[in-house]
Amino acid sequence: MNIVVLVKQVPDMEKVKFDSERGVVDRKSAGTEINPFDLNALEAAVQIGEKIDSTITAVSMGPPSAKDALKECIARGATRGVLVSDIKFGGSDTRATSTILSSTIEKIGAYDLIIAGEKTVDGDTGQVGPEIAEFLNIPHGSYISKIQEISESEIKVCSEIWEGTYLKSIKLPALITVTKDINVPRLPSFKNKMKARKAEIEVMTFKDLEENLGADKVGLKGSPTKVKKIEVPQTAKREGKIYRENIPQAVEKLVDIFEEKKVVD
Numbered sequence: 001m002n003i004v005v006l007v008k009q010v011p012d013m014e015k016v017k018f019d020s021e022r023g024v025v026d027r028k029s030a031g032t033e034i035n036p037f038d039l040n041a042l043e044a045a046v047q048i049g050e051k052i053d054s055t056i057t058a059v060s061m062g063p064p065s066a067k068d069a070l071k072e073c074i075a076r077g078a079t080r081g082v083l084v085s086d087i088k089f090g091g092s093d094t095r096a097t098s099t100i101l102s103s104t105i106e107k108i109g110a111y112d113l114i115i116a117g118e119k120t121v122d123g124d125t126g127q128v129g130p131e132i133a134e135f136l137n138i139p140h141g142s143y144i145s146k147i148q149e150i151s152e153s154e155i156k157v158c159s160e161i162w163e164g165t166y167l168k169s170i171k172l173p174a175l176i177t178v179t180k181d182i183n184v185p186r187l188p189s190f191k192n193k194m195k196a197r198k199a200e201i202e203v204m205t206f207k208d209l210e211e212n213l214g215a216d217k218v219g220l221k222g223s224p225t226k227v228k229k230i231e232v233p234q235t236a237k238r239e240g241k242i243y244r245e246n247i248p249q250a251v252e253k254l255v256d257i258f259e260e261k262k263v264v265d
Helices: 036-051 064-075 094-108 128-136 190-197 247-260
Strands: 002-007 009-011 017-019 024-026 032-034 055-061 080-084 113-117 140-150 154-161 164-171 174-178 202-204
Touching (some): 002 064, 032 036, 032 064, 036 174, 055 064, 080 094, 094 128, 113 128, 128 174, 164 174
Parallel strands (some): 002 113, 080 202, 113 174
Antiparallel strands (some): 140 154, 154 164
């Protein structure tokens, strides 16, 4: 079975800063890591590979530094890594990103299953996976929390949508996006880490994909959505007051606050 896992290198969201004027994340302001949901996607692929002989290709679109993320994927069980990187891809929104990645998957060749995380922590849209499936004209299932069965021709999954759980049977080839509940990603062994350090990461550029891509379909030109403004809410600070001597006054003050907040009548 040929499995493609979509991976994104994202900034540390607890430390990253935002460029409000340009409407983008300042990715240089913090360290990077593999998107947590994509680690669940990779683990799902590895578990399938333990049941069915599989080739697992990790694909990431990003700057040259994303090679490190792909090498980590190989250390965690991927067979190979493919980086999609070109300055022309800068500023791509979800549609342009999906166009580029779907073209990459077609370029890679035969695939049976594509697995992605349900969303990325820096974008939080959950759109790229389903959009890729639409561009490839294959069925897809979103918010998958469990893989019940898989064969060479179909996959049975549990999909968590709103407050319901749906059991779905999807014919292959197909795409699924998974939630964090599907598994607990394993840590790479020292042996696999050393193996991954020597791994060669294949790089695809715009030139490699231009047979199916036009310059007007990628980057800012190919992005119909624009961020006009970013507002970062101020962190709320807890307020407190300490009463040590006048306890009756403290009780009266607390009662007044509770009545004001309608905690008591």
